[in-house]
Amino acid sequence: MSADSLREHLQSLPETDPELDRLVTQIIGRVADKWTMLLIEILTEQGECRFGELGRACEGISQKMLTQTLRAMERDGLVTRTVHPVVPPKVVYALTELGLGLSEAFCGVWTWAERNREKIEQARAEFLARQEG
Amino acid sequence: MSADSLREHLQSLPETDPELDRLVTQIIGRVADKWTMLLIEILTEQGECRFGELGRACEGISQKMLTQTLRAMERDGLVTRTVHPVVPPKVVYALTELGLGLSEAFCGVWTWAERNREKIEQARAEFLARQEG
DNA sequence: CAGAATCCCGTTGGATACTG
DNA sequence: CAGTATCCAACGGGATTCTG
Numbered sequence: 432m433s434a435d436s437l438r439e440h441l442q443s444l445p446e447t448d449p450e451l452d453r454l455v456t457q458i459i460g461r462v463a464d465k466w467t468m469l470l471i472e473i474l475t476e477q478g479e480c481r482f483g484e485l486g487r488a489c490e491g492i493s494q495k496m497l498t499q500t501l502r503a504m505e506r507d508g509l510v511t512r513t514v515h516p517v518v519p520p521k522v523v524y525a526l527t528e529l530g531l532g533l534s535e536a537f538c539g540v541w542t543w544a545e546r547n548r549e550k551i552e553q554a555r556a557e558f559l560a561r562q563e564g
Numbered sequence: 565m566s567a568d569s570l571r572e573h574l575q576s577l578p579e580t581d582p583e584l585d586r587l588v589t590q591i592i593g594r595v596a597d598k599w600t601m602l603l604i605e606i607l608t609e610q611g612e613c614r615f616g617e618l619g620r621a622c623e624g625i626s627q628k629m630l631t632q633t634l635r636a637m638e639r640d641g642l643v644t645r646t647v648h649p650v651v652p653p654k655v656v657y658a659l660t661e662l663g664l665g666l667s668e669a670f671c672g673v674w675t676w677a678e679r680n681r682e683k684i685e686q687a688r689a690e691f692l693a694r695q696e697g
Numbered sequence: 698c699a700g701a702a703t704c705c706c707g708t709t710g711g712a713t714a715c716t717g
Numbered sequence: 718c719a720g721t722a723t724c725c726a727a728c729g730g731g732a733t734t735c736t737g
Contacts, residue, residue, distance in 0.1 A: 434664055440670065441674070475571055493711055498721085509720095519719080520719050531570070538570065551591060554639070557641075616698065
């Protein structure tokens with residue numbers, strides 16, 4: 432896709448209304464979050480997961496942030512939370528249709544990151560050299 | 565795209581190496597940021613922009629965060645920063661090829677947010693009702 | 698105009714301990 | 718196991734001031 436056609440495409444989107452634009456912007460702000468994106472990717476790859484599984488798969492996340500992020504995702508309709516009344520407790524999280532849609536949409540960013548990892552590292556090295564030199 | 569085919573697609577990506585996976589994850593973390601995404605969208609729609617233009621277009625951003633985000637984007641090779649030696653100073657920012665690629669990749673998320681805005685708001689309302697009831 | 702520098706406060710988020 | 722509750726440090730980020 433060329434720069435021009437991409438621009439045209441973006442401009443063609445129906446957010447001429449500033450009010451609407453604000454709402455969409457807010458959604459992006461809410462959803463363009465590191466943990467949310469990682470959890471969505473894990474749930475897409477692994478299918479439904481238990482709380483602990485997610486914690487282990489999502490490297491570096493604290494249990495507090497895991498709970499918090501999952502709650503927000505549930506609130507926004509991205510995942511379902513199913514409690515199985517057994518001992519010990521078993522709670523299963525799964526992507527909703529909405530969540531799956533976001534996963535598909537974000538898939539492009541993930542692919543982009545992989546494909547351009549080296550370019551980014553190179554750019555960082557050059558930037559650093561420019562600063563020092 | 566079905567859930568299964570999306571899963572297959574993600575699993576087919578060459579990040580079996582955990583080290584590589586960490587790097588990509590870090591890039592996602594760096595780039596999945598509200599201001600970065602908004603600035604990329606603005607630069608895509610408007611083409612090259614001056615510092616002040618970006619500040620005005622990116623509603624709610626402080627000058628500090630604008631500078632900071634633009635620096636990080638420049639460091640990662642997403643934008644170029646061109647200084648025109650005139651008085652008053654004129655500095656122009658533009659997307660690089662790399663930045664344009666990210667813009668394209670993220671375009672899907674933007675479209676998703678617009679298309680599903682109502683569903684998200686509905687999900688929030690239902691979640692709220694469930695909590696209260 | 699395009700920042701750099703400083704101050705300062707609120708929120709984020711980690712660590713830890715506790716519970717059904 | 719799947720959380721909740723509490724405390725606290727670190728960082729994000731706004732407001733303001735100053736400069737080339």
